[in-house]
Amino acid sequence: MDNLLLHPFLFLYQLFQWIADKLLSPTPPPPNSKLSRPRIAIIGAGITGVSSAAHCIGHGFDVQLFEKEGRDGLGGIWSRVNNTSGLQIHSMMYRFHPSVQWARGYPNKEQIVEQVTELWKRYGLDSRTTFNTSVDKVTQDSEGRWIVNSESNGKFDGIIAAVGTCGDPSTPRINNQQAFKGEVYHSSQLTGKEAKGKKVVIIGGGASAVEALEFATNSHAEHTTILARSDKWIIPRNPIVNVLLSFNIFGQETFLSFIPEFLLRKFFYRDLSDLAPTDKGIFEGTPMVNSDIFDLIRSGDAEWLRGDILSFTENGLKFNQRAKGVPKRGPGKTVNVDADIVILATGFDRPSLSFLPSETFEAPYGPPNWYLQTFPPQHPSVCATNCTYINAIGSVGNWHIGIYTRILLMFLLDPMTRPRPWWTKCWIDMTRLLKHFSPTGAFDFFTYLELVWWFVFCVAINPFRWKWALFVFFGIGREGPVGVVEVEDRVREKLGLTNGVKGRDEGMGI
Numbered sequence: 001m002d003n004l005l006l007h008p009f010l011f012l013y014q015l016f017q018w019i020a021d022k023l024l025s026p027t028p029p030p031p032n033s034k035l036s037r038p039r040i041a042i043i044g045a046g047i048t049g050v051s052s053a054a055h056c057i058g059h060g061f062d063v064q065l066f067e068k069e070g071r072d073g074l075g076g077i078w079s080r081v082n083n084t085s086g087l088q089i090h091s092m093m094y095r096f097h098p099s100v101q102w103a104r105g106y107p108n109k110e111q112i113v114e115q116v117t118e119l120w121k122r123y124g125l126d127s128r129t130t131f132n133t134s135v136d137k138v139t140q141d142s143e144g145r146w147i148v149n150s151e152s153n154g155k156f157d158g159i160i161a162a163v164g165t166c167g168d169p170s171t172p173r174i175n176n177q178q179a180f181k182g183e184v185y186h187s188s189q190l191t192g193k194e195a196k197g198k199k200v201v202i203i204g205g206g207a208s209a210v211e212a213l214e215f216a217t218n219s220h221a222e223h224t225t226i227l228a229r230s231d232k233w234i235i236p237r238n239p240i241v242n243v244l245l246s247f248n249i250f251g252q253e254t255f256l257s258f259i260p261e262f263l264l265r266k267f268f269y270r271d272l273s274d275l276a277p278t279d280k281g282i283f284e285g286t287p288m289v290n291s292d293i294f295d296l297i298r299s300g301d302a303e304w305l306r307g308d309i310l311s312f313t314e315n316g317l318k319f320n321q322r323a324k325g326v327p328k329r330g331p332g333k334t335v336n337v338d339a340d341i342v343i344l345a346t347g348f349d350r351p352s353l354s355f356l357p358s359e360t361f362e363a364p365y366g367p368p369n370w371y372l373q374t375f376p377p378q379h380p381s382v383c384a385t386n387c388t389y390i391n392a393i394g395s396v397g398n399w400h401i402g403i404y405t406r407i408l409l410m411f412l413l414d415p416m417t418r419p420r421p422w423w424t425k426c427w428i429d430m431t432r433l434l435k436h437f438s439p440t441g442a443f444d445f446f447t448y449l450e451l452v453w454w455f456v457f458c459v460a461i462n463p464f465r466w467k468w469a470l471f472v473f474f475g476i477g478r479e480g481p482v483g484v485v486e487v488e489d490r491v492r493e494k495l496g497l498t499n500g501v502k503g504r505d506e507g508m509g510i
């Protein structure tokens with residue numbers, strides 16, 4: 001308590017989290033209680049899968065989680081990164097379930113895995129998780145119920161794909177690697193490694209490169225060089241700035257984008273504005289969030305070079321250093337960069353969604369061009385949360401996980417809310433039209449406020465969804481709409497309107 005009184009902001013944050021939990025966390029069912037249909041299969045036990053499962057269970061619906069890794073893979077990508085990894089954004093934007101309680105603003109890997117594990121236990125998901133099971137295919141029976149891998153796993157009314165975007169470490173083949181006398185590691189495999197007094201070279205210019213730079217600095221490396229083949233925006237580690245940027249409701253570059261870009265160059269990049277991209281705007285790619293990197297470059301402890309890796313040498317790397325504006329593999333100056341350690345901050349392979357039916361990938365409505373980016377037009381009973389996005393300004397672990405889960409539950413419980421493929425395609429085309437002038441594809445970049453607009457539109461456009469609004473947005477008041485749906489079902493049955501509609505995967509509404 002002393003500690004909290006000395007830190008009033010932390011105290012208010014804790015109070016906010018306590019209130020959010022009390023108001024918005026669905027109550028976990030008692031152990032061994034019988035849960036009702038719809039029954040949902042959730043693929044992946046990272047923050048998205050566990051949070052989605054906790055929401056379903058909390059509202060009384062049965063789930064089964066399938067995770068390809070063993071028990072130590074609970075937490076997804078966070079279970080596999082460095083012990084020193086942590087959030088780059090403020091944890092206020094990473095409250096992936098209302099009951100999550102962060103003890104500090106920027107939790108590390110251990111605290112994140114701890115919160116996922118606690119959530120998993122609190123909602124009794126330990127008895128509903130099948131580990132060491134990779135989902136390779138999902139098929140449907142004649143009634144539209146889903147079979148995951150084989151019938152021995154049971155049948156499901158809905159599917160949540162939560163396989164994430166960071167699979168196995170991506171390690172590109174670089175010419176002549178066998179000649180290099182030093183050490184080579186992927187950026188996610190730095191636990192226990194030492195860089196004291198060594199020359200570190202980092203390949204890649206994304207968030208993992210920034211994290212590798214932190215590792216090198218904290219280990220007192222002699223010098224660190226980042227070799228980046230393209231320029232990305234870097235924004236300060238400041239929740240107000242981060243939230244303000246995510247408030248661009250258009251979800252794309254607009255004529256006003258020059259304002260944040262100018263402010264960032266002038267007050268954040270300052271003398272290093274050469275590093276700010278000129279070929280892409282701030283609302284075209286996921287920015288990196290870091291406030292220390294420019295100080296490290298100014299102090300001479302780190303260097304940021306733009307260009308292409310040519311090959312390894314005995315003592316480091318041969319590099320084609322390009323001037324600003326020269327495209328990848330364009331002309332430049334060949335330089336030798338000395339290294340004792342090379343860190344490949346070259347990202348992760350994207351986990352495959354190919355277990356889903358093949359029609360969900362048909363152009364021009366393949367992922368991420370799906371309804372609300374997550375529902376394939378042909379299958380309103382499938383929701384692929386947090387695994388179809390490409391670039392965004394927002395957060396992976398926030399309120400939207402619950403909202404997507406509850407939209408899926410609404411679709412499964414109330415046939416009149418379930419959209420027909422024709423209408424979902426209309427929405428996708430409308431969004432494409434609205435973002436016609438975006439330099440990226442309509443769904444290749446979005447902001448958090450744009451996501452909120454999608455949700456509001458989804459609920460507002462269909463009057464049968466209005467009764468679900470409180471449930472969809474806040475997870476409260478489920479009994480009311482469920483009662484109304486029972487009456488509607490009886491009326492439709494009397495009118496003979498249910499003929500020909502099979503299962504919970506067939507859309508009836510707009």
Ligand SMILES: Cc1cc2nc3c(=O)[nH]c(=O)nc-3n(C[C@H](O)[C@H](O)[C@H](O)COP(=O)(O)OP(=O)(O)OC[C@H]3O[C@@H](n4cnc5c(N)ncnc54)[C@H](O)[C@@H]3O)c2cc1C
Pocket residue numbers: 043044045046047048049066067068069073075076077078081085086087088089094133134135136162163164165166167211351352355385386387394395396397
């Ligand atoms: C070091 C690091 C730091 C990050 N920091 C941030 C941050 O600050 N803010 C932010 O918003 N994001 C951050 N991210 C992105 C991160 O990916 C997300 O925040 C989030 O953890 C993703 O969770 P997820 O559950 O969607 O996916 P994952 O954590 O990747 O979990 C997916 C799970 O699905 C399993 N799986 C995959 N395919 C199958 C299959 N076919 N069958 C069964 N199981 C399968 C995987 O084994 C995995 O356990 C960070 C990523 C890294 C690597």
Ligand SMILES: NC(=O)c1ccc[n+]([C@@H]2O[C@H](COP(=O)([O-])OP(=O)(O)OC[C@H]3O[C@@H](n4cnc5c(N)ncnc54)[C@H](OP(=O)(O)O)[C@@H]3O)[C@@H](O)[C@H]2O)c1
Pocket residue numbers: 085086087088089166172203204205206207208209211228229230286309345346347348
């Ligand atoms: N704490 C955090 O918040 C944190 C930390 C790490 C990761 N993450 C998240 O995890 C995800 C992955 O991030 P990431 O940084 O690992 O991957 P990333 O964003 O995909 O960046 C990979 C970088 O490596 C470069 N690259 C790839 N292959 C290369 C090659 N053969 N030669 C030279 N350069 C190459 C890429 O260049 P191009 O851009 O030109 O392709 C890019 O700069 C992101 O969602 C990120 O936000 C977050």
